[in-house]
Amino acid sequence: LAAAISTFIAMNAALGSAVSVLYALARDHYVSNKLTKVSKKRNVPSLVLIITIIIAIIFTLLSIFFANIGFSANIATFIYLIGLAFVNYAAVSLRRKRKELDRPFKAPFFPYLPIIVMSFCLILALFLEPRAIFLGGIIFIIGITYYLITIADRHSIVLTMAGLKVIGIIVIGILIWVLKNFSTLNSPLNGFVLIFDDVLLRILIFICIFTVGTVFLDILPLKELVYFFIRKINKKEVAIDIGIGQIIELKKSKAKLIYYVNMIISAVQMGSSVFIFILVSLFASDIINIDIFFTGVGETTGEYIFNTILIFFGGILLFSGSLSLYRNRETKALGI
Template identity: 25%
Template sequence: MRRERLKRELGLLQVTMLGVGASIGVGVFVLLGQAAAMAGPSVIVGLILSGVVNLLSILSFCELGAALPEVGGEHVYVSRAFGGLLGFITGWFEWMSEMFYAVLMAIGAAVMISSVLSPYIPFLTGHVNLLAALLVMLFTFVNIKGTKETGKTAVVLAVMLLSTLAIYIASGWITGFRPNAFDPFMPHGLFATMQATVFLFVVYLGAEDIVIAQGEVREPEKNIPRAIIINTMILIFVYTIIAYTTIGLVPCEELGTASMPLALAAQRTFLGQAGWLLIAIAGIVAALSSLNTAVMAQSRAIYSMSWEGYLPRFLSKIHGRHKTPYMAVLLSSFFTLLLTVSGALDFAAYASSFGFLVGYFLTNLSLIRLRKKEPYLERPFKVPFYPLTPLVGMGTIVLLIFFIQPPVLVLGAELGLLALLVYYILLMGHQRLRIATSGISLGAGLTSVFSAFLVNLDILQPALPVFIPEELLTYGLTVFGMVLIFLGIVNFVKTS
């Protein structure tokens, strides 16, 4: 089957706004309050430091994105540096993180839309997940229709978001700040400020979506590094001014107890209740902008792996008229819809964060590997202060691991094992696949029965997207395990 290439339709402005739209999600609207309570006014320093730390890893994306301007992002870099297996696992985590991030944004946008419109449309109150699913379908259509439309949508949403935040900032400055709002500046010490730095790292995630779409960017060797650096600088500036304004209006302790700290601060301006509505609109626009980019990014990760033969070829089909990978968009959106309807918000947050960190670490590692493996590769942009910059970037990611909750690490291991399973299944022939399936069924069945035993003894507490009573979970694992063991034996006998 002839493999078709994507059309390069994104300019510097569009691809930069894709990154801005992906980064300024609902996180900054809710995480800032907790970070302010943690560190006090010095959270402003934490935001700047977090942006600088993010930039250390983002510079690796700049060099590799300019040198290897192909669709797929981290997957392409790691495959080139370390080969197929690690490249596939990276692409898998890339897809998973973007898919779960899309779920987060869809549900977040639906919750805020419901809070604004439910007084007028009561039906929305109990149907947030349905609304979230409709939003996913809307942006699936946008992404199938064309990359140019996706880019235009990203520009419109990002401009709306930045304009709304500018109104909020201006209203705060016109209203005036509290006396001694920033005194003491570091009430809880330097350690608390560093904790806030790590905590806020997630609000800068999104710039890697620029390189995922680089196969559709005009003059990628120039526009990719420029877009990534401009995107990061915009985020550092915007986040710093937002934090300064918010702390100037509301005490840090009070922000820490607010579910929507920016909305609380907006109410303290001369805008009053209109300020709350303004921030709600900004949060909705932020979530929709991130959802738009996440739907695009996850489909490109699937397209890239299909293009290289790691996933079925039909997933790299290009739409005849719109020139978009419509099959990859449909598949990724299907799984996004399933998770969105389930309402598994915490589960999505865990998976998304871990996947992004895996991609950042392996991209830095790939930069070092390719500098040695392919010293003559043309590099229009080079990371400054090599190898210190990628090494420090990797070190900061390792540091973040110490602040990750254990369920996240368990989930990451589970996703990694699933990626290995899919990789080897796709490389097997029919006969070997049946034999392997028998072994997998037997192994999974025994594991399931053993897990039921551990759950019954309160030794194992699995990370699940929804709560399941212990007795029901034990019974379900036991029955599931017995069924798998039976099917494994039957399949093995037939194969023999």
């Protein structure tokens, strides 16, 4: 009875804090303002509460089917400790940067107590299960990325996505190496392991190679490359030349070619994300199973790690392809 009561108290506290965090994000315009609507009867942000419960249910189901409760608890603990460390860091930082704010409550032993708490949280987080730290770190990176995207301009978002794609390529490359050398694959379907190894993994490798090219084009767009070669090779297409400033008017055929090439690149990125999500569904439906014997990682945990990284990489490609598609169509509409 005591255990049940303490569990309900902990759940109530966790749910309340999660609702408050999401509501604060909506209030500060990091997510939709619709989430700030409060129920008149209960004085509670109902939509925020519903979304929080749905997310909790999804993570619980993922824990049941792809990992164990202890492993999920380690991930949740890691995220909580990192979050608490950042709260204490913010308390110290805001006291120094925003001295003009009214502070009716005086924190005892400030700033030493927040610094001590922050240090202990970071130290305790390092003593958790290494796999939980790894996955918790991925979730942390996703959160930081979302924050940077919400405060950045469009050019910075493109560069951020390019950096994330580089990270995704490196991690996927390591996973493919582990699968090839330190793991065993099995499937209830005859011959499917061979198909996965010889076909699906090679497609994934091709996607990684193709993504390297998209990273280069994110940093230096295709149209800028064409302009560069026109300045060097075909100077007749330079319409106006004023000192170091030049205006280049492309022929319609070249402009259309650049447009369609960019559309194809966007479509391939989005198609690659669909392929990656199909791979995730193969693991989720137990059509293919992984046993990483090198690290002693079990089948369910290995699949959990592999799926998490695949979803992360697929999400990046989907967002990057959609953003590229939008920019390309916008550029054409403006006639640039």
